[in-house]
Amino acid sequence: MANEIVKFNNQFNNVALKGFTSQELNLLITIASKLKEKEGEKVTFDFFDLKKYIKLNKNETTKEFIKNVMNVNKKLLKINFTFYNQNKIIQFALFKSFVIDTDLQTLEVSVNDEFLFLLNELTSNFTRFELEEFVKFKSTYTKEFYRRMKQFRHTGVWKISIDDFNRLLGISESYKISDIDKRVFQxxxxxxxxxxxxxxxxxxxxxxxxxRSSVSGFEFHFKKENRRVVEQENLEEIKQAGFDIEKVREHKIKEKIQKEEKNRINKVSDFYLYRKVKMYDSFYEQYNYLEILAFNQKNDKLNVKIRNVDDGYVQDFTFDSFKNFENWFRKYAI
Structure with missing residues (x-):
């Protein structure tokens, strides 16, 4: 178990797992670690192995253990999972199937198809930590803080408002800052x-x-991880999972270019909003005056929403890149 790695998309950190006990969090994160990169296939857990992974030391009957396993899924079903993937807002239950066999003492789990991207997409936008370290923590607050701290492992700084912090860690609304100091931070x-x-x-x-001024948020500083060491460990994990390293590198380069392009669009698009262009319509033998309304990056293409000033007709113009759009704009701008 020493090398068992938990890895998931950072969006999972935006979900508040309120009301989970320390053992239930251990079970959930253990299951998640085993489901990563399984492409939605069913995975069977033996009760003995699950107990070993979560380091269950107390004498607990099979009936009590089954109850705890069931509680994990019951509490997950009560959570409104909402994730943002490109232009989609996705809401769903986490597990597609969650089958407990009391005779064989096994748990069979498969992930909802909509959740696959959180466990299977190999991108730079993920949280990574060791399962063994996670289960050793006694406090649920420590566990929930730890996995979010690991999201910022490369920078060593995590900034958050007090409202978001309280929501993510499931802190009672009745807690004053002195209660947070004692019961959460301690x-x-x-x-x-x-x-x-x-x-x-x-x-x-x-x-x-x-x-008096009140606490509006927190800034956490901690030891940051060496990026090169982490990237090498990630490559080793990818090899073990059977992926083609060169294809993964190509994917990362492509992802980096897309990210840079998106950042460029966000920085300069405001300059073009509501600007007008003049284009000649050879069919009607007249000029159309068009106004730029919005930008949207989709599938390596740039979609620009444009309205005809005369009749209000709205349509999308598609460009291969933002540079192509800028060249077009310079040609027809008024």
Missing amino acids: PILSELGEKYNLKIIKKYSKKTGRG
């Missing part, structure tokens, strides 16, 4: 502070009138 610092050189900085809102 166990986190106890279990993570020394190893990760964790520092917690409170951010305060500006004072209004005579009132």
Whole structure:
């Protein structure tokens, strides 16, 4: 188990797993680690192996263990899973099937098809950590903090508002900042502070009138991981999973180019919004005056929504790149 790696898309960190016990979180993350890169196939867990992975030391009957396993899925079913993938907003249950065999003492699980991208897409946008370290933590707050801290392992800094922090870690709305210090940060610092050189900085809102400034968010600083070492470990994992390294590299290069193009569009698109162009319509033998309304990057193409000023007709113009659009704009701009 020492080398068992948990890996999932960062969007999974946006889901608040409120009400889960420490053991239930161990079960969920263990199952997730075994389902990664399985392309939706069913995976069977033996109760003995599951107990070993979550380091279940207490004497628990099979009936009690089954109840805990069932509670994981029951609580997941109550969560409204919402993820944003390109232009889609996806809501679904996490597991497509969750079958417990009390005679064989096994659990058979398959992931909902809509969730596959969170466990199977090999991109740079993922959280990675060791399962063994995760299950050792006693506090549920530490577990939930740890997996989100690992999302920022390359920078060593995580900034978040107090409202989002409380939501993600399932902190009671009745907690004052003194309660968070004692019941949330104290166990986190106890279990993570020394190893990760964790520092917690409170951010305060500006004072209004005579009132005292209040905590508006947190900034966490911790030991960052060496990017080159991590990338090499990722390549080894990819090899073991049977993927073609060169194809994965090509995918990453393509993804980087797409990301740079998208960032470029976001930075300069405002300059072009509501600008007008003039194009000659040879069929009607007249000029059309067109207004740029919006930009949308899709499938390596740039879609530009344009409205005819005269009749209000809206249509999409498609360009191979933002540079092609800029050349077109310079040609017809007024």
